[in-house]
Amino acid sequence: MKALEVRGISKMFPGNLANDNISFSVEKGEIFAIVGENGAGKSTLMNIIYGIYTSSGGGLLVNEKEVRIRSVEDAIKLRMGMVHQEFMLIPRFTVTQNIVIGDEPHKGIFFDYGRAVREVRELSKRVSLTVDASALVADLPVGVQQRVEILKVLRRGAEILIFDEPTAVLTPEETVDLFVTMRKLQAEGKTILFISHKLKEVMEIADRIAVLRRGKLQGIVNKRDTNEEELARMMVGRNVVLEIPKVDVEVGAVAFACHDLHVRNKRGYEAVKGMSLEVHGGEIVGIAGVQGNGQDELVNAMIGFSHPVSGSMELNGKNMRMVTTAQLRKEGMSYITEDRGRRGLVMPYTVRENAVMGQHLSRPFSKGIRMDYDKVGEFAEGKVKEYDIRLGDVYDTAGSLSGGNQQKLILARELSLPHNFLIASQPTRGLDVGATEFVYHRLLEEKKAGKAILLISLELSEILGLSDRILVMFEGRIVGETTPDKTNEEALGLLMLGVGIDKKVQS
Numbered sequence: 001m002k003a004l005e006v007r008g009i010s011k012m013f014p015g016n017l018a019n020d021n022i023s024f025s026v027e028k029g030e031i032f033a034i035v036g037e038n039g040a041g042k043s044t045l046m047n048i049i050y051g052i053y054t055s056s057g058g059g060l061l062v063n064e065k066e067v068r069i070r071s072v073e074d075a076i077k078l079r080m081g082m083v084h085q086e087f088m089l090i091p092r093f094t095v096t097q098n099i100v101i102g103d104e105p106h107k108g109i110f111f112d113y114g115r116a117v118r119e120v121r122e123l124s125k126r127v128s129l130t131v132d133a134s135a136l137v138a139d140l141p142v143g144v145q146q147r148v149e150i151l152k153v154l155r156r157g158a159e160i161l162i163f164d165e166p167t168a169v170l171t172p173e174e175t176v177d178l179f180v181t182m183r184k185l186q187a188e189g190k191t192i193l194f195i196s197h198k199l200k201e202v203m204e205i206a207d208r209i210a211v212l213r214r215g216k217l218q219g220i221v222n223k224r225d226t227n228e229e230e231l232a233r234m235m236v237g238r239n240v241v242l243e244i245p246k247v248d249v250e251v252g253a254v255a256f257a258c259h260d261l262h263v264r265n266k267r268g269y270e271a272v273k274g275m276s277l278e279v280h281g282g283e284i285v286g287i288a289g290v291q292g293n294g295q296d297e298l299v300n301a302m303i304g305f306s307h308p309v310s311g312s313m314e315l316n317g318k319n320m321r322m323v324t325t326a327q328l329r330k331e332g333m334s335y336i337t338e339d340r341g342r343r344g345l346v347m348p349y350t351v352r353e354n355a356v357m358g359q360h361l362s363r364p365f366s367k368g369i370r371m372d373y374d375k376v377g378e379f380a381e382g383k384v385k386e387y388d389i390r391l392g393d394v395y396d397t398a399g400s401l402s403g404g405n406q407q408k409l410i411l412a413r414e415l416s417l418p419h420n421f422l423i424a425s426q427p428t429r430g431l432d433v434g435a436t437e438f439v440y441h442r443l444l445e446e447k448k449a450g451k452a453i454l455l456i457s458l459e460l461s462e463i464l465g466l467s468d469r470i471l472v473m474f475e476g477r478i479v480g481e482t483t484p485d486k487t488n489e490e491a492l493g494l495l496m497l498g499v500g501i502d503k504k505v506q507s
Contacts, residue, residue, distance in 0.1 A: 001064065003028040003160055003191040004049070008058035011044050015392060018044040020215040021058070026160075026193065028063075031186055033194045033202045036212035037235055037432040039390070039402030042195050045212070046162055049193075050082045051075040062160070078160075081153025085165040087145050091138035095131050096120045099152045123155055128184060142291055143174035150181065161185065162193045167201055172460060172493040179205050197432045199228040200461075211235055236434040244465030247444045251468075252281030254317075255332075255421040255452035256302075261311035263297045270309070271297035273476040279452040281420065284443065286455045286467030290496050294476035295456050299425055302454075303335050304328050315421060329358055334419040336410055338426030338456075340403065344410040347399030351391060352380035354398045355413050383412040388438070404435035411442055422446055425456045440466065460489040474498050 004026040011019040019041045026032040036042050047053040049060065051069040060067055062078050069075050075082075089098050096117050105115045120133040129147045137145060146166065153161060163182070167175045182192055182205060196202050202209055203223060211218040211234040218234045232240040256279045263272035271294045279285045289295055300306040302313065304325035313321045315331050337343040345354050356365050356376050364375045380394040387408045391401055398406060407427070414422070424443060428436040443466060446453055457463050463470055464484045472480040472495045480495050 001028045002026065002061065003030070003063060004193075005061035005064070006045075006049070006058070007061065009045065009048060009055050009060070010057040011041075011048060011053060012056045017215050019048070019055070022212070022215075022217045023058075024210055024217065024220055026191055028191055029186055029189050030207050031182060031192045031194055031205055033196060033206035033209045034212065035196060035199065035202055035209060035231060035235060035432075037214075037434055038197075038404030039214075040212040040235070040432070041215040042212055043164070046082070046164060046193070046195060049075070050080060050162060076156055076158075079157050080160045080162070081156060081158030082162040082164065083146070083149045083153060083166055087149050089137045089145060089148060091136070093137060094133070095135050095137060095140070095148050096133045098137055098148055099123075099155055101152075103156060119155070120151065123151055127151070127154060127181075127188075129181060141174075143170055143177060146170070146174075146178065147181075159189070160191045160193070162195070164195045165197070166194070167196065167198060170458075172489050173497060175201065197436075199231050199433060202231070203228060213237060232433045235432060240433050240437055244440055244462075245444070247447055249282040249447055249450070251283050252450055252452075254278050254314075255281050256313075256315050256454065258302075258313045259311060261298070261301065261313065262309040263294070263301045263306065264309055265297050271476050272301070272308075274311070275473075275476070275478055277471060277478065279421065279454050281450045281452045282447060283468045284447055284453040284455050284466050286457065286463040286470045287473055288457070288460060288463045288470060288492050288496055289473035291458060293473050293496075295425075295473060297476075298473075299335075299423060299456065302328075302423060303333070329417065329419075332418060332420045334414040334417050334422045336414050336422070336424045336427050338429050340406045340410065345398040345406060348397055350395050350397055351384065351389070351401070351409060352376050352394040354409055355380040355383055355394075357413060358417055379416075383409075383416065387412040404431050407431060407435065408438065411439065415442060415446065419451065421452045421454075423454050423456070426458065427455070428457075428459065428462060460492050463492070464489065472496060 002025045006022055006024050009019050009022045022045060034042050044053065048055045051072045051074050054070060060069060067078060069078065099120050100116045105112045105119065117133045124131050129151055131144060131147050131151065137148060166178060170178060186192060194206055206223055208220055208222055209226065209231065210220045211231060213235060259276045261272055261275045262270060265271040275298065277285065287295060301308050304323055307322050312319065315328065315333060318331060320328060341347060356379060359365060360371060365372055377394060384391065384394060389405050389408045391405065398409060401409065428439050431439065443453060455463065455466055467484060470482050470484065470487065471478050472492060474496060
């Protein structure tokens, strides 16, 4: 029986055909993956299926009956649920409150919290997703928060579950746990749509795989009849090198160093606890760690967004502990942020304006207090071509670009600034294989040019493939240092979770 059928779905935005006559069906109890480049139309299609967008043409069938889904409420009534990449949870609420919100049990006119807790515990036990029903969501690790999201949609009776990039913030061990859960749900007869850019994971968990490219369906393949290389070629339209080539470079002088650094988070708690590290020219130092173990606070201190409580920071031998972001940039620091929307780009500004930020007041882009927009336009158009940024023209807003093209725009700007030290924080988060390959190529070019690079990533394959040295961060401290030839993803993943932190990281 077909659980879901998509018939000729199209979606037109101004100047952009996001979905072009897409048709496929998903069998009941199947794990059906959808892959594609950033901007290929995956999220648009899922948002249509789940009622967030309405289509410009085509239709949907659920359980072989034609339906019209005009809202999320319509989708929920049809027993559909979506686990978003960015969790839709309220941190200050308990696990129980988050799971039952909008569908709370009542005793008379009052919320029956005791009954809600019992229902959550019973559901958690039945589907083998262990959670503490009374815990605050803010205190939970990312993997457990995801369980809360899954329990929330299951409590509403979802039979068709959409997982949107569900492993983006998980450790390898948490990903294994998620896949165990997905297989249990499949065994119960649930139907799963799995959206991902990680082809290795798609090949592990999916039964069939649909590939989108530039809004069109390129084909649907059985997992047993394909491989990662073929999927990448279908996605991008060319051969993609999935392995990261090793680049040997003579290591130079120390570009950045910190010693015994202590940094507090926004709530006043110590998030970085006596951290020391050095990054030399011509090397990539990777920091691996589960999100929330002090990486954000470390980066904030390094780029001047906050100031350390104590300890020292030096850039090119100069004390940089209490300076501003502008001063750090002048001294040769560039920063690729994981947060494209709030830190990387000004979304309402044009591509050309975003391309020169940080040097817009310098020649040749400025004449006194006035900007030379001819020079700005020439520079932006050159970078668009060099970095293969796909857009209408440089007058498009940054917010109109896909995530991958936004990341390329940030990369173009940051690498064009005079610098010898680069912080790359989650540089490929949410990117497809083509855009990821491009970012890796640029980072390796930076290394060959003698630049010092600090790479902070949740992707252990990325850490192992790019780094010369690897530091593991846990609860605000460096708990291990190793090299890629002396460790593996499993050993690093365990250390990231605090297992065996008193031992050397070895395979």
